[in-house]
Amino acid sequence: MNKWIGTANQGYSPYAIEELRRLFERLKVSPLAAGEVFMVESEVSPETFVDTISKERPAFLRHIQPVDRTFELQGNDADLERLAEAVSDAKSNLSGKDVAVHVRRNAKTSYPFSAADTKAALDRTLTECGAEHVVQSPDLIVAVYAAENELHVGIGSPKDMLSDWPGGAIRFQREEGQISRAKFKLLEAEREFGLDYANFRAALDIGAAPGGWTSLLLERGVRVTAIDPGELHPSLLGNKRLTYLKKNASDVKFQPDTFDLLVCDMSWSPMQMSRLVLDLEQALVPGATAIVTVKLMHRKPLQTIREVKERMSTAFVIRRSKQLFHNREEITLYMTKKDT
Ligand SMILES: C[S@@+](CC[C@H](N)C(=O)[O-])C[C@H]1O[C@@H](n2cnc3c(N)ncnc32)[C@H](O)[C@@H]1O
Structure with a gap:
């Protein structure tokens, strides 16, 4: 043994x-x-x-x-x-x-x-x-x-x-003026999934406030459209690469092929989150990358993950699902949009 x-x-x-x-x-x-x-x-x-x-x-x-x-x-x-x-x-x-x-x-x-x-x-x-x-x-x-x-x-x-x-137990240095601890999740996802956010052109951040994820993507030189009915941190607002839509994500529409990266960190029911991401999927270019937090709620985690994957796989190839060290009652999905 x-x-x-x-x-x-x-x-x-x-x-x-x-x-x-x-x-x-x-x-x-x-x-x-x-x-x-x-x-x-x-x-x-x-x-x-x-x-x-x-x-x-x-x-x-x-x-x-x-x-x-x-x-x-x-x-x-x-x-x-x-x-x-x-x-x-x-x-x-x-x-x-x-x-x-x-x-x-x-x-x-x-x-x-x-x-x-x-x-x-x-x-x-x-x-x-x-x-x-x-x-x-x-x-x-x-x-x-x-x-x-x-x-x-x-x-x-x-x-x-x-x-x-x-x-x-991966640790990142806390920076002065860091907007949220949530930033560590996106940093860890980048490492875990072997990504480099600097390679993306335009990102859609759903559930962006207070703006930890948005700030990381802006630092990497990506143009970011941040959606959240809540307030983004004031330090972000003057950034020329940022578009901030102070709205519910179900109330926005975009031209097809607008974004090559979608990130979503809504603390919401996994099924509603899946529907929302799938509704916005046409705004992504084929092959676009998606990093999505899946809240596990009180339901059976393995079943929740299986159901979310099933739904998402209508439009995305599921690359990985992983509970990151910085995830709490949640996991992170890494997907790419199907080519056709
Ligand atoms: C955990 S926080 C996101 C933290 C963010 N990733 C960061 O780094 O600062 C979840 C956010 O999702 C937003 N949210 C929840 N439902 C939403 C919806 N339907 N449309 C847009 N944003 C939503 C909430 O307002 C909240 O600000």
Whole structure:
């Protein structure tokens, strides 16, 4: 059996587990942190496990790390020594590589060391292995999870772990004068879906206020038409590339082929949101990109996502559906408009 630690946004691990169960038979699952972190044991080879996940891209599984070694915690320096030994044993893998160390601690762990202490302690070991200890853009990550009474250690690539951030908890710098936290969602979507907003010419932002998403697209040089009955932040209003329609999105009409990007972050029922986006779809050029937040409400998330995808697929190709780290009770859909 191969062991992995899976992580989802708080409260969503049951759905990440459900997605994994649909991909792999006879999975053994046990919780590590309620609603968020769990251990899975799978019969398939590590290669098949990683390949299947990277092909199927589950929406709720934010991060997955291999468990190569597990040992009982002593609550003293012996823990660091065993960890260093485990890393030394992987010398042939690590040699010549840029290696980052990611440490996550369960709230109830008896592991007495902080992430910073652990990294400092492994510094010499990594050098002895012929590896470069880096923080950013590693080839490999030594992923350490300190559970209640055990330490789990595994080594893998950022791609296999689905992220180069510990537990997939990606952080962006908060900027001075930032209009909304919602901006982080659009930034994360850009990274997660491999997009570059600077490549777009004209965007339609539905449910734009107070304007975090609009401000990001304007910064990237895109012309933005922002629709919202609510107020946009005053700092945006003088921007020459901005058209602001202070209206309900169901009351606007555009010429065909006006936009090559649609973004929509309305906190609204998924079905009404879908109808609204589909009503405005004729304003998009064929192949246009759409980034849409889907609110999960209190209904079954997997079912909601399936229904929204079904509706949207009348006009769009669904590229990905993903609960981003910055999504709360929602997921983000990445779609492109069908060519015909
Ligand atoms: C979560 S906020 C959007 C935050 C925005 N993305 C940002 O970065 O600042 C949701 C917005 O959707 C707007 N909204 C809800 N229903 C709408 C509709 N039918 N037409 C246009 N805007 C709508 C609300 O007024 C609200 O300002």
